[in-house]
């Protein structure tokens with residue numbers, strides 16, 4: 001069975017602008033001594049785009065198959081996932097309940113109200129809050145309580161789960177992205193991509209290896225240290241292979257993580273990330289975000305001397321709406 005056939009067993013609510021462009025980053029590449037390219041998954045179309053569009057096509061395909069009327073989802077206050085879910089649910093005529101977790105300590109007023117939160121409100125989502133940002137199972141359990149209440153009111157709720165004990169449905173979107181990349185006929189010496197929940201990283205890596213492509217994929221840690229993330233990626237790859245009903249084609253040696261840009265922690269922008277965001281804007285006219293893609297670019301810039309002359313792909317996963325929530329961090333010098 002081909003990988004495409006395996007993917008087609010899963011319902012999908014197609015609405016992303018796909019395939020996304022693969023573009024050279026000539027100016028920044030020249031400065032870094034690389035043949036640098038970008039995969040424009042910030043331009044997936046709906047709800048200001050980003051990687052979550054590919055993931056949510058598969059979650060919302062399931063929701064549609066169950067005739068859901070309300071989508072429930074949990075994430076950090078400035079989550080791109082929940083904003084995109086609210087937009088895609090709206091397109092499908094479903095309501096959206098968003099649970100925002102306190103993952104970032106000492107958030108500013110802008111962090112709480114601007115950026116993605118502003119968009120969540122414009123989209124008409126119902127916002128709930130959850131006091132703990134490190135308790136994925138608890139966050140999912142609280143969503144189930146909200147779901148029960150909705151059910152009692154006659155709604156059909158569908159939960160987009162967060163915790164790693166649930167099938168990695170969203171990763172299917174990045175298995176599809178791997179197929180898409182290989183149709184774009186440019187091969188790379190290395191790919192850099194953010195590794196948070198790891199669904200993006202796992203989907204891309206498993207998809208490439210399943211198709212016999214051996215391009216090194218470096219996951220840049222944005223949420224937890226490399227040791228913990230390696231375990232998570234390994235586990236999620238097994239779960240993804242099971243979901244696709246195939247053997248896992250990824251070896252342990254294939255799981256590469258770079259934690260060099262993680263400090264000072266999830267959702268907080270250090271000086272090198274800020275520099276990477278500003279440098280990319282000033283050389284390429286391309287906006288990165290302070291939580292994910294800025295860190296990926298910071299890690300890539302640090303590795304550039306080792307990669308001299310190589311063709312490198314920076315996978316842009318979106319997130320720019322969060323820039324507005326971090327205005328204070330850009331203002332301070």
Ligand SMILES: *Cc1c(COP(=O)(O)O)cnc(C)c1O
Pocket residue numbers: 050051052079080081194195196197198199200201289292293317318319320
């Ligand atoms: C969620 C997110 C990521 C990380 O993707 P995961 O699949 O959770 O690892 C990267 N970049 C942006 C902009 C995101 O919103």
